[in-house]
Amino acid sequence: MTSSDAGNPFAPDHIAILGGGPGGYEAALVAADAGAKVTIVEDKGLGGSAVLTDVVPSKTLIATADAMRRVNASVAFGVRFGEQGDADDDQYETEAWADFSRVNERLLKLAQDQSRDIEASLTRAGITVIKGRGRLIPPRSIEVTPHEGGSSHVIDADAVLVATGASPRELPTAVPDGERILNWTQAYSLTDVPEHMIVVGSGVTGAEFASAYRRLGAEVTLVSSRDRVLPGEDADAAAVLERSFARVGAKVASKSRAESVERTDDGVRVTLSTGDVLEGSHCLMAVGGVPNTTDVGLEDCGVQLTGSGHVRVDSVSRTTASGIYAAGDCTGQLPLASVAAMQGRVAVSHMLGDAVSPLKLHHVASNVFTSPEIATVGVTQSQVDSGEYQADVVKLDLATNPRAKMMMVRDGFVKIFARKGSGTTIGAVVVAPRASELIFPLALAVTQKIHVDDVAKTFTVYPSLTGSISEAARRLHAYGG
Numbered sequence: 001m002t003s004s005d006a007g008n009p010f011a012p013d014h015i016a017i018l019g020g021g022p023g024g025y026e027a028a029l030v031a032a033d034a035g036a037k038v039t040i041v042e043d044k045g046l047g048g049s050a051v052l053t054d055v056v057p058s059k060t061l062i063a064t065a066d067a068m069r070r071v072n073a074s075v076a077f078g079v080r081f082g083e084q085g086d087a088d089d090d091q092y093e094t095e096a097w098a099d100f101s102r103v104n105e106r107l108l109k110l111a112q113d114q115s116r117d118i119e120a121s122l123t124r125a126g127i128t129v130i131k132g133r134g135r136l137i138p139p140r141s142i143e144v145t146p147h148e149g150g151s152s153h154v155i156d157a158d159a160v161l162v163a164t165g166a167s168p169r170e171l172p173t174a175v176p177d178g179e180r181i182l183n184w185t186q187a188y189s190l191t192d193v194p195e196h197m198i199v200v201g202s203g204v205t206g207a208e209f210a211s212a213y214r215r216l217g218a219e220v221t222l223v224s225s226r227d228r229v230l231p232g233e234d235a236d237a238a239a240v241l242e243r244s245f246a247r248v249g250a251k252v253a254s255k256s257r258a259e260s261v262e263r264t265d266d267g268v269r270v271t272l273s274t275g276d277v278l279e280g281s282h283c284l285m286a287v288g289g290v291p292n293t294t295d296v297g298l299e300d301c302g303v304q305l306t307g308s309g310h311v312r313v314d315s316v317s318r319t320t321a322s323g324i325y326a327a328g329d330c331t332g333q334l335p336l337a338s339v340a341a342m343q344g345r346v347a348v349s350h351m352l353g354d355a356v357s358p359l360k361l362h363h364v365a366s367n368v369f370t371s372p373e374i375a376t377v378g379v380t381q382s383q384v385d386s387g388e389y390q391a392d393v394v395k396l397d398l399a400t401n402p403r404a405k406m407m408m409v410r411d412g413f414v415k416i417f418a419r420k421g422s423g424t425t426i427g428a429v430v431v432a433p434r435a436s437e438l439i440f441p442l443a444l445a446v447t448q449k450i451h452v453d454d455v456a457k458t459f460t461v462y463p464s465l466t467g468s469i470s471e472a473a474r475r476l477h478a479y480g481g
Contacts, residue, residue: 012158012323012351013037016142018134018296019163021048022337023327025118027161027344032125034352039155040127041134041144047115048165048328050337053185056114060107061188062208062369064098065215066433069371071096076408098216101191108188136160136297140323143297159323159351162303162311163344164296166289166329174200174261174285180268181261182284184209194218194282198270200258201286202229204368207241209284211370214250221251221278223258223270230368234381234429236395237374240411241431244371247410253278261285291330306332315358317347325351334364365443367436372412375439378446379417379427390420391427396472398432403463409433414468416442418452418476425450425473432465441469452476 015031017024020042031038045052072095122129132146142155168183170176176183184205195218199210202224214220222229222245229245229252230238245252257273261283270278291310298305302321304312310332317325327343329335342359349356368374384391398404398412409432417427428442445455456473460466 014039014157015159015161015348015351016140016155016157017041017161017163018136018142019048019161019165019328019330020046020118020129021163021165021328021340022050023163023165023340023344024048024161025122025344026341027163027327027348028122028127029125030345030348031352032122032127034348034354036348036352038125038127039130039142039157040122041130041132041142041155043131043133045115046119046122046129047111048163049167049185050165050340051114051118052111053188055337056111057107057188058184058205058208058212059369060110061103061216062212062371064103064107065212066371068096068098068217069215073408098193100193100216103216104188104190130155135295136162136301136303136324138301139321140301159325161317161344161347162296162298162319162324162326162330163328163340164292164330166291166335168285169288169290171258171261171285171287174258174283176285177263180263180282182282184284184286187284190282194280196221196267196280196282198223198268198278198280198283199286200261200270200283201288202226202252202254203232203286203288204230206284206286208369209286210245210250211241213284214245214248215371219249219280221253221280223256223272223278224252224254225257227254229254230374233368233374234376234415236381236413236415237368237376237429237431240372240413241368241370241374244411289329289335291332293330308332313343315360316350316356317343317359318350333359334361334366336364336366339364363443363447365439367439369436372409372431372433373435375430375435377428377439377443378425381415381417381429383427384417389417389426391417392420392476393417394472394475396468396475398465398468401463401465401468403465403467404432406463407433409465414438414472416452416455416469416472416476423451423453423476425452425455430469434465438465438469441466 014037017040020040028038132144134142140160145152178186197213197218198221199206200223210220210222260271267281268283304320311326313331325347328340365377379389383389395415412432415429419426425445430438452473460470
């Protein structure tokens with residue numbers, strides 16, 4: 001397959017979408033806006049796992065943990081609780097605690113509310129939503145078994161988008177039971193803060209949950225098979241997070257794999273590859289995901305899968321079968337809701353023969369919602385170190401930023417990569433509170449190939465954390481940017 005073909009040989013009047021997550025519902029809205037008839041088949045709920053069991057609930061949990069962090073740090077700001085009096089009086093209680101049943105009730109309600117909002121927007125756009133189990137049948141149809149009973153029926157379409165997502169990976173020696181051994185979809189059934197949560201997996205999901213649970217008051221041990229947390233992220237950023245973990249008492253068992261996890265009378269026992277045994281109250285398995293591509297009828301329609309079971313797609317979301325596209329976690333691209341949504345939009349544009357820009361993964365801004373947050377875009381430090389890219393690099397700690405001092409931000413930095421010789425912004429890392437917001441101007445600079453001098457000349461508010469972005473860009477000018 002190539003991504004250079006102009007348009008598509010057919011103009012689909014009816015587009016059927018299997019899966020209502022970000023890749024599916026975003027594509028549906030674009031297609032409906034272009035005048036196509038659109039049908040979505042969704043098995044579990046609009047929004048998919050991103051809304052119902054992953055992104056929305058987990059980031060809501062993290063937001064609660066961050067609120068606790070700020071409350072517990074408030075004494076250092078001069079904030080007192082209780083009646084006005086002696087600042088050293090014991091009446092000033094500042095140790096917040098989490099009512100976990102209320103926390104989980106709130107985040108699950110938010111997830112359901114978001115799912116309903118998505119369904120309402122699809123309905124307003126004239127999109128048909130069918131709640132049921134779907135399976136592809138050749139050449140481009142979906143057989144649906146509806147939830148509400150009745151016989152199966154077939155939806156004939158001119159083009160199909162597969163957006164079936166992924167599910168948590170399960171190890172045969174650590175099968176989740178939803179009570180003590182949990183995957184990330186089951187973490188919201190707890191009614192009390194875990195006494196000691198053992199998190200297996202030091203990637204993004206594991207690090208986020210470890211950070212959140214520690215801030216919520218649980219003892220936490222993170223099991224990492226590598227020598228550090230977040231092995232796939234910027235090494236400087238990972239070092240900051242490890243220092244933050246150490247400061248709040250979160251333990252890391254590095255260079256260790258969980259060989260098995262088993263229930264005990266009042267908790268769990270995790271046996272490591274080193275021979276060590278960890279005892280805890282709960283264990284969260286965060287060892288990646290597997291694509292939902294089994295028994296979907298893909299092979300029958302000529303859709304090739306990769307060795308990992310993901311749908312093989314090109315840069316405009318085409319599969320190996322004519323008229324069938326795919327988007328989201330089932331494709332093995334970056335497992336981000338933003339990427340899934342962009343894949344879906346690109347797929348529809350290509351289906352309809354519109355001008356389309358192929359997906360460029362190096363333009364994707366991503367964020368790790370730990371405390372502090374870690375946001376990245378574009379070229380990475382490892383790519384520069386390996387010689388893959390020639391770049392000048394400036395890393396500016398937030399310690400000198402006046403707004404950071406006011407906010408009592410202890411850790412964090414801004415790092416910008418400028419192409420050597422031309423000064424074009426080609427990558428960035430931000431480690432800070434709300435780094436997910438701060439990365440946007442740098443993502444814009446990377447995507448639009450903005451010169452670092454132009455970033456430096458753009459006014460920032462004083463005082464603000466964005467001031468460090470401008471300052472880092474100014475320092476790159478000295479390197480010939």
